[in-house]
Each structure stands twice: as C-alpha cells, then as structure tokens.
Amino acid sequence: MPLPPFPIKTRRLVLRPYAAEDADQLYRAQSREDVTQYLYWGPRTREEAEVALADRMTRTALTVEGDRVILAVDLADTGELLGEVHLAWISEEHRTVEIGYIFHPDYAGYGYATEAAAQLVRIAFDDLDMHRVIARLDADNAASTRLLERLGMRKEAHFVRNEFVRGRWADEAVFAMLDSEWPSARVAEPFVRGLPGHA
Template identity: 50%
Template sequence: MLRPDYPLTSERLVLRPFTHDDFDDLYAYNSLPEVARYLYWDARDRDQVRAALDKKVTQTELTEEGQYLILAVHWPAAGKVVGEVNLEWLSVEHRQGETGFVFHPDYQGKGLAREAAEVMLRLAFEDLGLHRVIGRCDPRNEPSWRLLERLGMRREAHFVQNEIFKGEFGDEYVYAMLGSEWKDRQASTTSTS
C-alpha cells in the first residue's frame, strides 16, 4: 500500500495530487496534438480534459493492484503544473509496477521529467517495495525512450506491430528496472556527490 505524505519535492519540483484548480494547466498540454501523438487518447477538448481531471483528482494512493497514482508536477519557477507522472501497481504477488510521464512541450528538455520520474521510481521501490518497474513507449517517441534510458532503465523488448494504435499497427519498446538496480544506482549517485 502507498499513501504518500504530500507534497513530494525534488530539487526544483513539487509533486502533488491534482486539484480542480489545475484545469487550465492540464488543458494547456492535454489539448495539444503533439502531446497526444504517442498516447492512447487524442488531443482533448475542454469537456474531455474536465472528465480526465475529475478522475485524476481521485488517483492519490495505491491500495490494490490495478490502481494508478497520478501526480501533478508543479514547477514553482513557472508557477504552474507543467506535466504529470504516474505509477500503476501491476501486480502485488510479483511486486511489479509501471511508470509514465506526460509534459507540456514548453517544459521539455530541461530535466524536469527526469527529476519527477525519479521521485516516482523512489516511491515505487523504496515506499511501495516493488521488485520491478517498467516503462513503455512508441519507438518513434525518441525523447521518451531516451528519458527511460537516462533513468537507468534498460530496453528489454521491441515488440513489432504488437497492437493497433490510432488506426495502424504500431511498435512498442519496453524498458525495465529492478529494485536492486535502483538501490545500486542511488548508492553510486550518493558516493559521487
């Protein structure tokens, strides 16, 4: 079970549950076709963003497998929510999870997604006690798979045309990290600091 003590902070960011006050910030990136291009939904209109936000505000803890924890990534320097990170509890028995991220294009390339994703990996491994966390993305989405690699995840699979995605067969990369690898990575980061 995971009930984080909010807000969570990193060097530059505040991660917290979404609130209905985040509508404008969420709409700013959920409405962009380039953001939705590699996601399972299309660019959203205001009503669709409102419906998505209504669900996100409830996804604040993990009490059983199959649930999602979805957190708003607030960047105080910008004074707004610039993206979101998530953690799905895939299996209690096998201690498996999946993480992901979505960021406004104006705030990409600044290391913010990596910083936020590292907080989610810490929650997954250190607080929830997961053994393994995966990340999945479309191979055409190079910024996403490069981020997964910068996080220390290894590419374990390239599924070729494994699903119909937005009307055509698409490929998928699967990355993974073990809890022991996370621990080793943290130890090595601490020793070089």
C-alpha cells in the same frame, strides 16, 4: 501501499494530487497534438479534459492491484503545471509497478521529466518495496526512450506493430529495472537550458 505524504518535493519540482483549479492548464496541454502524439488518445476538447481531470483527482492511492496514482508536476518556483507522472500497481504477487509521464513540450530539455520520473522510481523501491519497475512506450518516442535510459532502466522488449493506435500500427518498447539494480543506477544530471529567472 503507503505512499509518501503529498506534496512530494524534488530539487525543482512539486508532485501533488490534481485539483479543480488545474482545469485550464490541463486543457491547454491535452488539447495539443504534440502532447498526445504517442498516447492512446488524441487532443481533447475542453469537456473531455474536464472529465479527465475529474478522474485524475481520484487517483491518489494504491489500495489494490490495478490502482493508479496520477500526480500533477509543478515548477516549485512559480507553480506552473509542467505535466504529470503516473504510478500503476501492476502486480501484488510479483511486486511490480509501472511508471509513466506526460509533459508539456514547452518545458522539454530542462530535465524536469527525468527529475519527476526518478522520484517515482525512488518511491517504488524505497517506499513501496517493489521488486520491479517497468515502463511501456511507443517505440518511436525517442525522447521518452532517452529519459528511461537516463534513469538507468534497460530495454527488455520491442514488440513490432503489436497495437493499432489512432489509425496506425505502433511498435511498443518495454523498459525495466529491478530493486537489486536501483542502488547502483546512476540517474544522469539532466541537461538544463537557461530559463528566465532559473539557474
């Protein structure tokens, strides 16, 4: 499927493929428990982060069903790596993709994750002609739930204790949006805290 050319720019962000020079910043994020708290994997060692980076550097196209694109998200003004966004091709027949995101907690509260995720939804519907966008998350992840609600996605399912993740039974929530709902979805303007040197 034809993705927009990289890098993809939003009002404050740059979405781009990962590069070898991201190793230090990726490790600093992925080695933290508060970053990986709701993920399938826990804090990574330097070696594990380097393996993850090598894999991410190959995730730049949606060629066949099952492919996943993973893009680094930089702050446009400074080039700081804030996090990443994911776009996975779930079904060709049903024109469905899944979005995901991981952001460093030091940048929480500025609306960056909402801004980046909204760009993925736009790409899915406007560029890729998808019928349906979904997101799956640990139901305890309140911040991620609020983000999906800001995007205009609706909660469609709540599966109770359906996955055993890192030593505990976790509930899973599923959010979705249809192409017919996208033009009317109103992405809330993110609450932006003051950052030094930023409006």
